[in-house]
Amino acid sequence: MNTLKRYLRLYRVLVSQFLKTIMQSKVDFLMGLLGFFFTQIMGIAFLYLVFEQIPSLQGWSLNQLIFIYGFAQIPRGIDHLFTDNIWMIAWRIVINGDFDRYMLRPMNLFFQVIAEKLQPDALGELLVGTLLLIYSLSKGIVIVDALHIGLFLVSIFAGAIIYTSIKLFFASIAFWVKISGPFLQVAYEMADFAKYPTEIYARAIRFIITWIIPFAFVAYLPASFFLKETVSGWIIGIECLIALVFWCIAYALFKKGTSIYESAGN
Amino acid sequence: MIDVKHISKDFVSPKKYPGLSGAIKGLFSREKVIKNAVNDISFHIDKGEIVGYIGSNGAGKSTTIKMMTGILNPTSGECIANGINPSKDRKANAKNIGVVFGQRTQLWWDLPLNESFTILKEIYNVSDEDYTERMKFLNEVLDLEEFMDRPVRTLSLGQRMRGDLGAALLHNPKVLYLDEPTIGLDLVVKDNIRKAIKKINEMYETTIILTTHDIGDIEELCNRIIIIDKGRKIYDGSLEKLKDIYGSKRKISIEVKPDDSLRTFSLSSKLNISPEECITEYDEKSYTLHVTFDKHQIQTPDILSAIMEMADVKDVVIQETDLAEIVKEIYVTVQAGLAHSAVQDRKRN
Amino acid sequence: MKKKLKIYLPFASNELKRQLAYKGAFYLFILVSLFGSFINYYLWMAIYGSSENNILGGLTKNEMIIYVFMAYVTSSIVTISISDWVSDDVVKGTVSMNLIKPIDYRASLIVRATGDMIYRFLAPAIFIWIGVEVYKVHWLGMPFTNISYIFFYLLSCIMSFLIYVLFDFCFGMIAFFTTYIFGMLMAKEALLSFLTGQLIPISFFPEIFQNVFQYLPFSSMIYTPVMIYLGKYTGETLCFMLLRQLIWVLFLYILGSLIWKKVTKRLVVLGG
Structure with missing residues (x-):
């Protein structure tokens, strides 16, 4: 309990220092936010153009797809906001030896990695996600009751953990290969598959994004629970279980990686 | 205090090939190269010692x-x-x-220096009283006050180094x-930093281990040095002893009036000693004669008078061997020794 | 000319070497960049499956499949983001170094981009292209693409490449005014993937948009060469499209020179 308190305090100190530095450049902040906002809006524009030609896509209406799309943005945005520095492990911190700094301080290593940075760009994703959810709610296509609201919160939390775990897993490979950015990139981009109903894909792809790199459990599968009465709430239970399992695997790999860390200059 | 026992470190990396065709070849190759960076090094360091850890680039320091x-x-x-194995309990050691x-x-690059100290205070859980006391001391020895509120990236190298030193000592x-x-x-600045290090060591009995290429650092700070080469320890002891054993070589450079007879001049035959003990080189461009000799064997005045008999001397420079050369010499001796023992091993077999 | 080549050639070959040095990236780059195409492929399959018409936006289902993958092939060789390099150079301060050297900064960037383009053409593009043709003949039962289409496609691609890098050079000049160009780059990429026809054929846009796009360089970057490849443009239309590309090349070249002059003047004044 004491440790938790201490870490919360440390997090506050570290992050508030970081925020001070980024507040010095508000323009950059706005640009980043706009960049992510734009990227996501283009996806919606694409769907809109397509639905000019067809009434529904394999039984899904445009509004339902917009909900899935928006729902997918929220755990993604949360993870992006808090753990963006994991990318630096994959691309830079391991190969150039900056990881030394973390090794020299009496704090948990993973904590140090994520406490180093908040990514305000993620607010662009969260903004798009929230706007699309509000739009969907106004169209009355989403089931709203106590159970669904409760599970909604659980689901976005578990979804964010799944994102973080996948990132941590592939970033940790850098301890072996020095730069694991490309691997992480591949895995992370898989998330795009889950923005649409997974039924449209071939069986192999559906299997991969459901069980191997389980982005379907972050977006499409839980989202369908909020859209269709026939989908059971257990889907959220499975999501939590997957989040737990993947977190344990990713964290174990990270721990193993730090034990074989080679630093730089050799 | 610190016990290093038979420590070794290998680095494994994929083999690289030169050139564009090499880069393509590298794509399909799985060959590995093992580099033995540190090889079976042991030493013990007591509380309060200042130990210089030296060696050439890539020696494994x-x-x-x-x-x-x-x-x-x-x-x-x-x-x-301190009874802790850093690779088992990193946090406790840290x-x-x-x-x-x-x-x-x-330090935090974009933040003012004092913010870095505030963060470190939290990280190392330093109490308010300790913090005030430490900061007072650090200010005294490192003069941090004058740039305390400037972002680290704007500091000069010397200021940054003082800041870094202070940050490392806060806890x-x-x-x-x-x-x-x-x-x-x-x-x-070097001198100030050295003084500060010395003072910290005296005040708090802090054990200090430093690597350096700067001979001044070692002469002013270290009561003991450890030299490593190619991952192996080749010397461990005091600086005086080292100089005594290896530092007996002297070098004299003598500028003379142009004289062709100097080309074939041999000082060793004139002084009647073996050529290895007294090496003469004549630089025809600058008309300078370089003499390297062992100070235990020959006296400097003997050499000078011998040369003055021969030629018209314009200028004389006497060089004390510096540590870098001593270290170089140790490498040579050690390698010769290794070769020697290898030969003996073969003979024995 | 020969001497010029000697000065600039290292930029291209270094870029090739740099790319090859990252083994992992080499293989994975192919995979990751194909994801978008596969998502699009499955999405279009589902869309055509849900539609009562066989032709959407002027393309049949089979043509759409070829469109999706050829748009990928085209974009992978054409869209080489030199504005990344510009912003890198600005951040590291090497732009002023480049001003001292007896070389034209933009030319060195374009040559470096050419090295990158050749690499991408060899690494993923040509294999996927062959894959598209095999798929087309074997599974879709269509004939091989006409040689003359391929010729005009490649010609068009070269101009697309020039349009893209010349445009991107102008865009990269933003780096001189803001330190954090990452967000801008993302917005640019998102917008371009839409306006160039990479994500969806221009023919899907409402008429008003299509008319506006006529006067922008973006559709010339990807939509035009792919439509040429599909044999949608012939005779006069083909000539017109190629001519339009050429005009964009010239226009953006001149525009870039003007902007560069302005920026370097500022750079000298500020002493960056």
Whole structure:
């Protein structure tokens, strides 16, 4: 309990220092936010153009797809906001030896990695996600009751953990290969598959994004629970279980990686 | 205090090929190269010692320091500092040590220096009283006050180094590791940094281990030096002893009026000693005669008078051998020794 | 000319070497960049499956499949983001170094981009292209693409490449005014993937948009060469499209020179 308190305090100190530095450049902040906002809006524009030609896509209406799309943005945005520095492990911190700094301080290593940075760009994703959810709610296509609201919160939390775990897993490979950015990139981009109903894909792809790199459990599968009465709430239970399992695997790999860390200059 | 026992470190990397065709070849190759950076090194350091850890580039200095600080795990052997093995209990060890890497800062680049100290206070859980007391002391020895509120990225190298040193000492570590602490600094700043290090060592009995290329650092700070080469320890002892054993070589450079007879001149035959003990080289461009000799064998005046008989001397420069040359000589001796023992091994078999 | 080549050639070959040095990236780059195409492929399959018409936006289902993958092939060789390099150079301060050297900064960037383009053409593009043709003949039962289409496609691609890098050079000049160009780059990429026809054929846009796009360089970057490849443009239309590309090349070249002059003047004044 004491440790938790201490870490919360440390997090506050570290992050508030970081925020001070980024507040010095508000323009950059706005640009980043706009960049992510734009990227996501283009996806919606694409769907809109397509639905000019067809009434529904394999039984899904445009509004339902917009909900899935928006729902997918929220755990993604949360993870992006808090753990963006994991990318630096994959691309830079391991190969150039900056990881030394973390090794020299009496704090948990993973904590140090994520406490180093908040990514305000993620607010662009969260903004798009929230706007699309509000739009969907106004169209009355989403089931709203106590159970669904409760599970909604659980689901976005578990979804964010799944994102973080996948990132941590592939970033940790850098301890072996020095730069694991490309691997992480591949895995992370898989998330795009889950923005649409997974039924449209071939069986192999559906299997991969459901069980191997389980982005379907972050977006499409839980989202369908909020859209269709026939989908059971257990889907959220499975999501939590997957989040737990993947977190344990990713964290174990990270721990193993730090034990074989080679630093730089050799 | 610190016990390093038979520590070794290997690095494995994929083989690289030169050129464009090499880059393509590299895509399909799985060959590995093993580099033995540190090879079976052991030593013991007592509380309050200042130890200079020296060797040429790539000798394995930084690798050893990184193993002692817990950054790297040794391939074999272990290091125990204050009863803690850093590779098993990194966090506990981290509380006991302070580290300064001359080439890269531990401070928060974009923040004013005092903010870095505030963060470190939290990280190391330093109490308010301790913090005030430490800051007072650090201000005294390092003069931090004048740039305390400036962002780290705007500091000069010397200021940054003082800041880094202060940051490493805030939590009163038992051991302080310094990797090239005076690299790139001018003489005045170097001197200040050395004084500060000395004072810290006296005040708090902090054990200090430093790697350096700067001979001044060693002469002013270290009561003991450890020399490594190619990952092996080749010397461990006091500076005086080292100079005594290896530092008996002297070099004299004598500028003379142009004289062709000097080309074939041999000082050793004139003084009647073996040529290895007294080497003469004549530089025809600058008309300078370089004489290298062993001060235990020949006296400097003997040489000078011998040469003055021969030629018209314009200028004389006498050089004390510096540590760098001593170290170079040790490498040569050690390698010759190794070759020698290898030969003997073969004979025995 | 020969001497010029000697000065600039290292930029291209270094870029090739740099790319090859990252083994992992080499293989994975192919995979990751194909994801978008596969998502699009499955999405279009589902869309055509849900539609009562066989032709959407002027393309049959089979043509759409070829469109999706050829748009990928085209974009992978054409869209080489030199504005990344510009912003890198600005951040590191090497732009002023480049001003001292007796070389034209933009030319060195374009040559470096050419090295990158050749690499991408060899690494993923040509294999996917062959894959598309095999798929087309074997599974879709269509004939091989006409040689003359391929010729005009490649010609068009070269101009697309020039349009893209010349445009991107102008865009990269933003780096001189803001330190954090990452967000801008993302917005640019998102917008371009839409306006160039990479994500969806221009023919899907409402008429008003299509008319506006006529006067922008973006559709010339990807939509035009792919439509040429599909044999949608012949005779006069083909000539017109190629001519339009050429005009964009010239226009953007001149525009870039003007902007560069302005920026370097500022650079000299500020002493960056």
